[in-house]
Amino acid sequence: MKIYSIPNLRNNKKMNFISIEKILLEFDPKADNLLPALKKISEAFGYISEKEAQKTASYFSLTLTQVFETASFYDLINVKKQPALSIKVCSGTNCTFDGCQKVIKEIENFFHIKEGDDFNPNVKLKTMSCLGRCGEGPIVVINGNVYTRVTASGVDDILKNYV
Amino acid sequence: MPNTKIITEYWGKIDPLKIEDYIAVGGYQALEKFVAGRDAKAALEEIKKSGLCGRGGAGFPTGSKLGMVAGAKNKVRYFICNVDESEPGTYKDREIVDNNPHLLLEGIAITSLIIGAKKAFIYLNGNYRKEEEILEKALEQAKEKKFWGGKILKSGYKLDIEIFSGAGAYICGEETALLNSIEGKRGEPRMRPPYPTEKGLFGKPTAVNNAETVANIPWIILNGGERYSQIDPKKSPGTKLYILGGAVKNCGVIEASLGITLRELIFELGGGMARGKEFWFAQIGGASGRLATVKDLDIILSYDRAAEFPLGSGAVLVVDKTTEIQDLLLSWASFFRRESCGKCVPCREGTFRLWEIAKRMQDGEISDRDKEALDDILWTLDNTCFCPLGKFAAVAFKDALKNFSKEIYKNAINNQ
Numbered sequence: 001m002k003i004y005s006i007p008n009l010r011n012n013k014k015m016n017f018i019s020i021e022k023i024l025l026e027f028d029p030k031a032d033n034l035l036p037a038l039k040k041i042s043e044a045f046g047y048i049s050e051k052e053a054q055k056t057a058s059y060f061s062l063t064l065t066q067v068f069e070t071a072s073f074y075d076l077i078n079v080k081k082q083p084a085l086s087i088k089v090c091s092g093t094n095c096t097f098d099g100c101q102k103v104i105k106e107i108e109n110f111f112h113i114k115e116g117d118d119f120n121p122n123v124k125l126k127t128m129s130c131l132g133r134c135g136e137g138p139i140v141v142i143n144g145n146v147y148t149r150v151t152a153s154g155v156d157d158i159l160k161n162y163v
Numbered sequence: 164m165p166n167t168k169i170i171t172e173y174w175g176k177i178d179p180l181k182i183e184d185y186i187a188v189g190g191y192q193a194l195e196k197f198v199a200g201r202d203a204k205a206a207l208e209e210i211k212k213s214g215l216c217g218r219g220g221a222g223f224p225t226g227s228k229l230g231m232v233a234g235a236k237n238k239v240r241y242f243i244c245n246v247d248e249s250e251p252g253t254y255k256d257r258e259i260v261d262n263n264p265h266l267l268l269e270g271i272a273i274t275s276l277i278i279g280a281k282k283a284f285i286y287l288n289g290n291y292r293k294e295e296e297i298l299e300k301a302l303e304q305a306k307e308k309k310f311w312g313g314k315i316l317k318s319g320y321k322l323d324i325e326i327f328s329g330a331g332a333y334i335c336g337e338e339t340a341l342l343n344s345i346e347g348k349r350g351e352p353r354m355r356p357p358y359p360t361e362k363g364l365f366g367k368p369t370a371v372n373n374a375e376t377v378a379n380i381p382w383i384i385l386n387g388g389e390r391y392s393q394i395d396p397k398k399s400p401g402t403k404l405y406i407l408g409g410a411v412k413n414c415g416v417i418e419a420s421l422g423i424t425l426r427e428l429i430f431e432l433g434g435g436m437a438r439g440k441e442f443w444f445a446q447i448g449g450a451s452g453r454l455a456t457v458k459d460l461d462i463i464l465s466y467d468r469a470a471e472f473p474l475g476s477g478a479v480l481v482v483d484k485t486t487e488i489q490d491l492l493l494s495w496a497s498f499f500r501r502e503s504c505g506k507c508v509p510c511r512e513g514t515f516r517l518w519e520i521a522k523r524m525q526d527g528e529i530s531d532r533d534k535e536a537l538d539d540i541l542w543t544l545d546n547t548c549f550c551p552l553g554k555f556a557a558v559a560f561k562d563a564l565k566n567f568s569k570e571i572y573k574n575a576i577n578n579q
Contacts, residue, residue, distance in 0.1 A: 073332065134251065
């Protein structure tokens with residue numbers, strides 16, 4: 001029941017070389033463009049490393065700490081390298097009512113991991129609050145692909161596509 | 164006028180991606196009326212007369228907020244439409260954008276012109292990718308028709324509208340945190356005063372209004388504030404989008420007048436409980452809302468400051484007996500632990516400890532020490548936090564402990 005996928009810029013990288021300079025030049029170096037720029041960089045490279053942060057900082061005439069301060073706050077911007085498979089499950093009240101705990105248990109059993117831990121370097125399971133499709137829960141987002149109304153019995157079928 | 168529909172009237176009847184459809188049903192007439200009259204003061208008076216309250220949760224009178232910005236000395240002003248809803252169970256603003264984005268744009272244009280703002284932002288939840296595309300398309304169409312941009316409808320008015328997509332932080336729905344976020348800082352709330360109406364975005368007077376509030380404005384301009392105030396004149400007038408979820412027949416967004424009772428909402432508008440389900444309690448206003456049990460079914464839903472059950476965002480989650488209360492407790496606790504911004508210690512540490520205890524509750528390992536600590540943590544969260552988020556974290560927990568302690572400690576008792 002995939003309904004919407006976020007364009008994965010990382011895959012396009014091979015065909016169309018994306019450089020940090022190219023992304024930065026799309027934005028005016030104004031304060032209200034910092035967050036959109038950071039979001040785009042994080043999406044394109046998977047995360048913001050020190051190298052990219054330094055370039056962003058000099059482009060926006062900020063210090064490195066100021067850039068990291070902002071970047072580390074937001075959920076949609078990563079400051080650490082992400083595992084190959086990142087799974088996010090909504091654990092808001094409505095999704096809980098619809099049975100997201102069972103879905104989480106299923107995913108944990110499938111990969112032999114626990115929510116939030118780093119035991120498997122390739123897979124990370126996180127619970128999130130808002131994944132943008134409230135009211136259609138339980139919601140699972142795997143590498144940017146959004147699945148709605150996931151049932152505990154349907155989890156295996158979805159996860160098989162990714163292993 | 165109990166059945167007046169203001170926002171949802173054309174939902175499903177018009178194509179949200181076609182501006183012609185919206186114009187055909189009388190869209191943008193309010194903007195035309197306002198631009199022809201060129202009287203911002205009179206329009207502001209209409210909004211004040213209507214008694215419209217902010218629909219984001221706090222219920223601050225919209226007229227006075229706009230009046231404060233309109234009366235500010237600084238000529239550079241900003242208007243921000245807040246579409247950063249990430250409260251669990253709340254998706255009314257998303258539905259507004261999905262079904263009738265031009266209504267929102269019309270409201271934004273009128274409100275910005277009333278307060279004299281030359282620049283308006285739409286702060287969109289970072290996860291609303293589809294809605295971002297819809298809004299971009301709608302903005303493009305509206306600009307072509309001169310509903311915003313330079314020389315609006317051949318008048319001297321100028322307005323620039325920009326979509327600002329957030330990056331996934333619940334606290335950015337709070338207006339001062341939202342301003343910090345647009346300025347490229349951490350989305351932490353600011354100290355008040357000064358209020359955003361005096362010193363907001365980049366230090367300039369700024370009005371931040373919820374999308375639903377803004378969507379009411381074209382109707383008020385067109386039909387007058389007097390008529391709006393007659394829709395349930397008891398306490399706070401107007402209609403409200405209620406979001407029903409959980410064990411009811413008709414889940415989804417329902418528009419009804421304010422001042423209806425919870426019983427009417429669930430058993431008449433919502434079609435009653437789903438088959439085989441029995442009402443246990445309802446949470447009013449998303450994850451930060453209070454719990455209404457069977458004896459509270461006749462409470463009135465309105466933006467009354469003295470109300471025992473604040474309406475908040477309008478989300479109502481109906482819970483039946485088959486739900487594990489421990490799961491819900493963990494859901495609330497983990498939500499606030501994740502979303503606490505870390506600025507003040509009581510909230511950062513309190514929500515974390517609350518989550519730890521909720522985790523133990525789920526595993527049935529709760530000890531007497533935890534029970535004592537719980538009261539302490541909840542009191543601290545309630546009384547000492549910097550912004551309302553910490554206070555909200557304690558609300559549902561407190562109600563649950565008061566009403567359902569037997570069910571919560573059920574596992575623990577079995578273990579002993």
